[in-house]
Amino acid sequence: MSYVDEVLAKVKEKNASEPEFLQAVEEVLDSLRPVIEANEEEYKKQALLERLCEPERQIKFRVPWVDDNGQVQVNTGYRVQFNSAIGPYKGGIRLHPSVYIGIIKFLGFEQIFKNSLTGLAIGGGKGGSDFDPKGKSDMEIMRFCQSFMTELFRHIGADTDVPAGDIGTGGREIGYMFGQYKRLRNSFEGVLTGKGLAFGGSLARTEATGYGLLYLTNEMLKTNGIDIAGKTICVSGAGNVAIYAIQKAQQLGAKVVTCSDSTGWIYDKEGIDVDLLKEIKEVKRARLDAYAAARPSAEYHDKKAEGSNVWDIKCDIALPCATQNELGIDDAKTLVANGVTAIAEGANMPTTLEATEYFQKNGVLFAPGKAANAGGVATSALEMSQNSERLSWSFEEVDQKLEQIMVNIFRNLDAAAKKYGFEGNYVVGANIAGFEKVAEAMLAEGIV
Numbered sequence: 096m097s098y099v100d101e102v103l104a105k106v107k108e109k110n111a112s113e114p115e116f117l118q119a120v121e122e123v124l125d126s127l128r129p130v131i132e133a134n135e136e137e138y139k140k141q142a143l144l145e146r147l148c149e150p151e152r153q154i155k156f157r158v159p160w161v162d163d164n165g166q167v168q169v170n171t172g173y174r175v176q177f178n179s180a181i182g183p184y185k186g187g188i189r190l191h192p193s194v195y196i197g198i199i200k201f202l203g204f205e206q207i208f209k210n211s212l213t214g215l216a217i218g219g220g221k222g223g224s225d226f227d228p229k230g231k232s233d234m235e236i237m238r239f240c241q242s243f244m245t246e247l248f249r250h251i252g253a254d255t256d257v258p259a260g261d262i263g264t265g266g267r268e269i270g271y272m273f274g275q276y277k278r279l280r281n282s283f284e285g286v287l288t289g290k291g292l293a294f295g296g297s298l299a300r301t302e303a304t305g306y307g308l309l310y311l312t313n314e315m316l317k318t319n320g321i322d323i324a325g326k327t328i329c330v331s332g333a334g335n336v337a338i339y340a341i342q343k344a345q346q347l348g349a350k351v352v353t354c355s356d357s358t359g360w361i362y363d364k365e366g367i368d369v370d371l372l373k374e375i376k377e378v379k380r381a382r383l384d385a386y387a388a389a390r391p392s393a394e395y396h397d398k399k400a401e402g403s404n405v406w407d408i409k410c411d412i413a414l415p416c417a418t419q420n421e422l423g424i425d426d427a428k429t430l431v432a433n434g435v436t437a438i439a440e441g442a443n444m445p446t447t448l449e450a451t452e453y454f455q456k457n458g459v460l461f462a463p464g465k466a467a468n469a470g471g472v473a474t475s476a477l478e479m480s481q482n483s484e485r486l487s488w489s490f491e492e493v494d495q496k497l498e499q500i501m502v503n504i505f506r507n508l509d510a511a512a513k514k515y516g517f518e519g520n521y522v523v524g525a526n527i528a529g530f531e532k533v534a535e536a537m538l539a540e541g542i543v
């Protein structure tokens with residue numbers, strides 16, 4: 096049995112009840128075969144892959160808080176500090192009822208390679224809670240965030256572990272968490288990213304994941320001789336990533352005709368009105384049926400009632416920006432039958448392994464999330480740099496750096512794929528390019 100298969104078997108046995116984590120590990124280790132085979136004896140002796148798949152530290156804690164009726168509620172909090180070989184742990188905090196240790200481990204594992212791909216000094220980590228922010232009042236959100244930080248603060252720090260946003264955690268939540276950290280530690284430091292502009296946040300951080308997704312997608316298309324202008328794009332999701340992906344796609348001359356939330360989706364044949372979408376999602380925090388009610392060119396579809404989703408709409412480019420495993424094999428077949436030419440993942444692992452393989456077999460360009468959505472965390476690292484020098488850069492300066500980082504990520508993964516004989520396979524390219532630096536650092540730092 097090869098070293099990769101040996102480790103895969105061990106990881107599967109040890110983490111049998113964590114399917115999302117196993118899916119992420121399987122994709123990465125499978126892609127790394129050519130690199131591992133070239134160094135098999137050394138890596139095996141050093142147990143490099145076993146160490147890579149075992150988080151350095153996992154923290155699980157109680158988060159008690161009081162709701163508006165005076166009732167005490169209890170949630171579970173997590174922080175997985177996965178790998179600090181190339182920098183302090185870095186990764187968001189997900190607040191969603193589906194959160195359990197397997198979700199946080201999959202996200203933390205992905206973050207190791209994503210963060211490495213940015214070329215910046217950030218290790219991999221992730222946190223979260225099964226708390227559901229939906230329908231909670233502002234004060235309930237604050238009390239939850241304060242309680243969450245009352246435990247988390249002792250494990251993090253500007254040079255140790257720097258959390259940020261993810262699903263369910265945006266500017267408001269980061270503000271409350273930052274306030275509580277500062278109070279407990281009596282220290283004003285860059286311990287979180289995605290902060291408000293008045294207290295150390297970076298311009299362009301809000302836009303960064305969506306903009307970065309389009310910068311990388313555009314580079315991938317150009318490399319393959321395709322012009323994005325005039326193309327029809329289907330986006331899923333209606334959160335921070337989706338909103339700014341739609342905005343940048345439109346600036347680049349494409350037409351985005353869909354978006355979705357957990358209950359339904361929109362088909363707008365005239366192209367999504369981003370200002371209206373922002374108003375509904377960021378200000379009113381309402382559902383997408385409000386979008387269709389305000390816009391005659393839009394149709395609203397109920398996901399459950401119709402059993403349909405955005406991937407049923409014919410498009411040239413698909414950008415899944417909602418959540419893990421939202422695009423399965425049936426969706427992939429529909430998209431291919433409708434002539435899709437490129438997929439780029441704005442969310443983390445939104446495409447199942449089966450669907451990814453189907454796209455690749457059918458010649459569809461496929462940019463994996465750990466490369467395509469790295470713009471968010473890359474700009475978080477730029478926020479850390481600004482905090483360290485106690486300066487803030489202009490929007491244009493941050494945006495230009497972001498674009499350059501995304502272009503470099505694509506060139507590096509394209510080159511890595513070619514070097515190992517997998518030209519055009521950007522999944523293999525991203526995993527190898529992300530892995531090489533982490534592996535070098537881990538070996539140099541000894542058995543730790």
Ligand code: GLU
Pocket residue numbers: 185186187188257258259260261262288443468469471472473475
């Ligand atoms: N949650 C984002 C991600 O998945 C951003 C993390 C960060 O900025 O630290 O990469």
